């Protein structure tokens with residue numbers, strides 16, 4: 001599905017959800033949905049706020065973003081997760097089938113990889129009373145950029161500590 005199709009489909013799902021729940025489809029909600037559709041991987045509400053202000057020239061309050069992300073979650077359009085006490089969201093349709101996703105707990109960057117051994121193991125798994133249709137696997141940790149940054153910070157602290165002695 002390309003971006004335009006995805007956006008059209010998401011819009012349909014959202015209007016349907018709003019209609020069923022007797023809610024209005026406001027320009028803010030439309031803009032937020034659009035911004036969400038443009039994201040790749042996990043994002044934090046704060047970064048969405050920035051994106052919307054910069055690219056869409058659309059100023060919305062923090063509360064609007066949070067409230068509407070909850071709404072999109074209820075509508076099944078985004079998934080919420082919590083990592084190191086930080087709430088992040090991602091498009092519900094983003095997970096690619098049969099992929100291993102490496103998620104950085106600091107910056108939220110998601111990279112994807114495949115591994116034939118893992119794939120075979122999961123597909124050969126005996127699942128009682130469960131018919132598998134697709135799978136994805138998330139691995140949480142630190143990306144190279146963030147782990148380098150942490151190491152650098154740690155070294156600096158060690159140096160300061162030594163100098164004090």
Ligand SMILES: [Zn+2]
Pocket residue numbers: 104105106107108109142143144145146147
């Ligand atoms: Zn990172």
